[in-house]
Amino acid sequence: MLSLVSLAACKKDKAADQTTPVVVDQGNGGATGPITSPTDPAVAVSQGFFLDDWQGKTFTRPSVQSVAKPTASSSATVTADFAQVVSKVSKNLFGNNMNPFTGQYTDADLVKNITNLSPNIIRAPGGSLSDVYFYDLPSGGKPTDVPAQLLKADGSADPATGYWSGMVADNWSISVANYYSLLQKTNSTGIITVNYGYARYGLSDHPVETAAHYAAQWVRNDRGRTKLWEVGNENFGNWEAGYRIDVSKNKDGQPEILTGQLYGTHFKVFADSMRKAASDVGVTIKIGIVLTETNDQNNTTGGQNWNAGVLSAAGSSPDFFVVHNYYTPYNQNSTPEVILATASSVTSPMLSWVTNSAQTAGVAQKPVAMDEWNIFATGSKQQVSYIAGVHAVLVLGELIKNQVSMACRWDLANGGSDGNDHGLFSYQQTGVTDFTPRPAFYYLYYFQKYFGDRMISSTVSGSTDIVSYASSFSSGEAGVTLVNKGSTDKVVxxxxxxxxxGASYYYYTLKGGTDNGSFSGKVTVNNNGPSGDVGGPTSYATIAASSSATSGGIFVTIPARGVVFLVCDKK
Structure with missing residues (x-):
């Protein structure tokens, strides 16, 4: 049966774009008659150059198996309007992090899985370890101008002080050479975080210039392999090396506790040195500056008003703004409801905060890179559960909707908490082979594979549990990623x-297992599960998609806290 959109809507559409009213065919979920062609929106300032290398995607039809449509009554309706493009989708959104303490990343299965995942960007050499990292020193090496012990946040000496080296052959730590090799093997590029902490705790007469020169030397030795760089990691935090220094050993009059104003001033020195180095080897680089992701009025002593101080001092020097976000309340045993609500409740305010910070400082807004993100929830193995995978889908959807075009999830492997850590792959988990893909891997794999190159507008009616992110492919197909945040199955x-x-639609249904209460460490893909106690099916790359005819309507069942990745044929 055919039904016309409302007369008022028709008049509005006609006034806006002078097209014939669209007729929606309720029999197959598509349109008949003339349609309004989509128009790409302007590139947002928050996206900027991260969309420079944007490319259209061609959908490759998977092997399929025919399945019957659900017979239960539909509890929600998703309407996707292909005339309304929200944003182009950047390949830079799907990045990940590696750190230097989880092996040399030469395992063949690990490399194959990372290649299949296609993160496109891999950040190194780690989070906080970046501020004690010396890329060109051998194992156990350190410069002569660093203290034997750094200071803790409370000002006491840290007996556990250690410096990290890049020229290592240990089987538990990755070398700089193997990092570059991993990038090549997985068709990825890098983002490198240079050691800013050295500018603070260095014992030379001019520690800022020394540290900036050291960073510039890495740029020279990199010789254009890396376009994206950033200065320091979370330097506003009292957990970072260089946040607090021993002023009795400092030789250039720096204060004991780092401020945003000082970091912004130092950033310009680093940026000048690094850009000169890039010019010397005939390449162009982009350099990011560290900002807070939320209001920093109540931050640690030096971190108060961090963004205001950083941006007023750095001015126009940064090429992009760097934020990190771990979404859920820190160290809380959060429920699935709390975790899944954070993607939408945190992402938009984060972008507003960064925008307002730039406006308040009177500087131009720059592209935004969220090059660390995950969840802080802990206590029930939330971080390695399928709920973390559902959350990852929601975060990616919200980032695209809010016009962010660069992100790196933390991290490929982590370990140290026996299965309660951020790693996308297992590491040092009792009873589990190292580098076994955890549930989030599968959600990220299917998201990128079955989400198009443009997000289009979509709305949901009938249920507040269902979240929709629709997309289109340059090859003509339509895609919808559907998330059920609720605790019961829904027909949509x-x-x-x-x-x-066209004639058919194809989809993959991901849902958690029954182990570990609400936080199963397993995921099934179209009812294919893992062979062991962790992760998903090893055959994920060849599993047949479920397929049904569009005739009679497009319907799918989304399991409780499940995700469906769906693509519909073009006519």
């Missing part, structure tokens, strides 16, 4: 506006 109807549907 999908309607497409301004799109001619």
């Amino acid at each position: 109807t999908i309607n497409f506006k301004n799109y001619y549907t």
Whole structure:
């Protein structure tokens, strides 16, 4: 049966774009008659150059198995309007982090899985370890101008002080050479965090210039392999090396506790040295500056008003702004409801905060890179559960919707907490082979594979549990990623506006297992599960998609706290 959109809507559409009213075919979920062609929006300032290398995507039809449509009544309707493009989708959104303490990353299965995942960007040499990292020193080496012990946040000496080296052959730590090799093997590029802490705790007469020169030397030795660089990691935090220094050993009059104003001033010295180095070897680089992701009025002593101080001092020097976000309340045993609500409640305010910070400082807004993100929830193995995978889907959807085009999840492997850590792959987990993919791996794999190159507008009616992110492929197909945040299964109807549907639609359904209460460490893909106690099916790359005919309507069942990745044929 055919039904016309409302007369008022038709008049509005006609006034806006002088097109014939769209007729929605309720029989197959698509449109009949003339349709409004989509127009790409302007590139947002928050995206900027991260969209420079944007490319269209061609959908490759997977092997399929026919499945019956659900017979239960639909509890929600998703309407996707292909005339309304929200944003182009950057390949730089799917990045990840590696750190220097989880092996040399030469395991063949690990490399294959990372290649299949296609993160496109891999950040190094680690988070906080970046501020004690010396890329060109052998194992156990350190410069002569660093203290034997750094200071803790409370000002006491840290007996556990250690410096990290890049020229290592240990089997538990990755070398700089193997990092570059991993990038090449996995068709990825890098983002490198240079050691800013050295500018603070260095014992030379001119520690800032010394540290900036050291960073510039890495740029020279990199010789154009890396375009993206950033100065320091979370330097506003009292957990970072260089946040607090022994002023009796400092020789250039720096204060005991770092401030945003000082970091911003130092950033310009680093940026000048690093850009000169890039010019010397005939390449162009982009350099990011560290900001807070939320209001920093109540931050640690030096971190108060961090963004205001950083931006007023650095001015126009940064090429992009760097933020990190771990979404859920720190160290809380959060429930699935709390975790899954944070993607939408945190992402938009984060972007507003960064924008307002720039406006308040009177500087131009720059592209935003969220090059660390995950969840802080702990106590029930939330971080390695399928809920972390569902959360990852929601975060990616919200980042695209809020026009962020660069992100790196933390991290590929971590370890140290026996299965309660951030690693996408297992490491040092009792009873589990190192580098076994955990559930989030599968959600990230299917998201990127079955999400198009443009996000289009979509709305949900009938249920507050269902979240929809719709997309289109340059090859013509329509995609919808559907998340059920609720605790019961839902049948969802999908309607497409301004799109001619083809004969079939294909989809993958991901859902958690029954182990570990609400936080299963397993995921099934179209009812294919893992062979062991962790992760998902090893055959993930060849599993057949479920397929149904569009005739009679597009319907799918989304399991409780499940995700469906769906693509519909073009006509």
